[in-house]
Ligand SMILES: Nc1ccn([C@@H]2O[C@H](COP(=O)(O)OP(=O)(O)OP(=O)(O)O)[C@@H](O)[C@H]2O)c(=O)n1
């Protein structure tokens with residue numbers, strides 16, 4: 001027994017009442033660790049270990065609180081109860097004592113238990129000492145091998161907690177690195193997602209790469225990829241300072257259902273192959289969604305064009321193709337200029353300023369064109385059958401409009417007729 005008992009662990013902060021837990025029951029994992037660190041969690045995610053009937057306990061609580069119930073693992077008997085503001089996982093104790101269960105976990109700091117009935121901390125692996133030292137220490141090398149996702153979790157948690165990885169543990173990870181490919185790609189993707197979202201993530205991504213964990217997922221990275229990754233956050237801050245709206249967009253999600261930010265898309269774009277079709281395959285293997293893959297491949301393809309899009313016509317096509325990916329593309333273009341071409345940040349910021357201003361102005365017709373004439377009306381006016389030609393004419397009208405050549409519907413139709421006849 002060691003360590004103090006932080007008040008944030010108390011059951012008053014839970015989404016359900018303590019009386020629904022059998023005796024004994026233990027809280028474990030991230031919630032205990034973070035409470036002892038005095039670290040607040042955005043979203044409460046509680047883990048409980050229960051010696052028997054864990055799934056039944058979960059089901060009862062879900063029923064009593066009309067919360068969601070998910071049987072996560074019928075074999076190991078783990079169930080999740082989803083409350084509006086929190087989730088709680090209930091796992092059957094592994095082995096015949098709590099100590100055995102704790103010994104099967106990944107790192108000492110994640111193997112501290114709290115008994116809410118007695119308000120005792122149970123810390124047989126001295127996790128509290130490692131917490132104070134800010135160190136991730138494996139419980140046993142065999143545990144890392146049992147679930148190789150733990151290899152990557154070390155880097156993710158080091159990034160999130162501002163910890164270091166204890167040297168023997170890091171050596172064991174290096175040694176086991178090739179085992180990571182046994183893990184379901186989806187789980188790997190989640191860890192990479194956390195790393196990309198964390199401000200110190202790039203440092204730990206580079207270390208993970210050095211230790212042989214990332215080559216199998218991003219086989220085409222070079223040292224330059226990681227140097228670029230390291231400045232993405234800085235460049236995004238630079239952009240956000242000048243254009244707050246762009247900063248807000250970068251923190252937004254690609255889709256509500258896909259909780260990847262546009263900023264993470266820019267980071268992924270630093271890691272994939274520069275050829276979009278190869279990048280697509282890399283991301284598919286990691287089970288990224290179609291929306292995420294499209295965003296990354298669009299970013300990879302378009303960021304070099306930002307510098308060369310001088311004419312209104314070129315700009316029009318860049319904006320058309322970029323759509324919502326524009327903010328990530330602007331970050332990447334700047335990263336490339338500053339880091340690879342060694343240009344000055346302020347210079348580049350003003351170089352891209354006209355394009356960014358257009359993008360942020362909803363009335364700008366280059367970035368956000370509106371139609372002078374619809375496809376249907378154009379077909380009627382020119383007696384055209386439906387065909388790709390109609391789309392091409394509409395594009396030419398849009399460009400003629402931003403170049404100031406046409407301003408009315410009639411002029412637009414006349415312009416299209418001229419193109420047809422010419
Ligand atoms: N591959 C894994 C995943 C989890 N755990 C154990 O299960 C606990 C809860 O797991 P999880 O919620 O995934 O991670 P946390 O450590 O709680 O981190 P966070 O919730 O902050 O991401 C961990 O602390 C650890 O004890 C483990 O040993 N090996």
Ligand SMILES: [Mg+2]
Pocket residue numbers: 029030031045046047
């Ligand atoms: Mg957790």
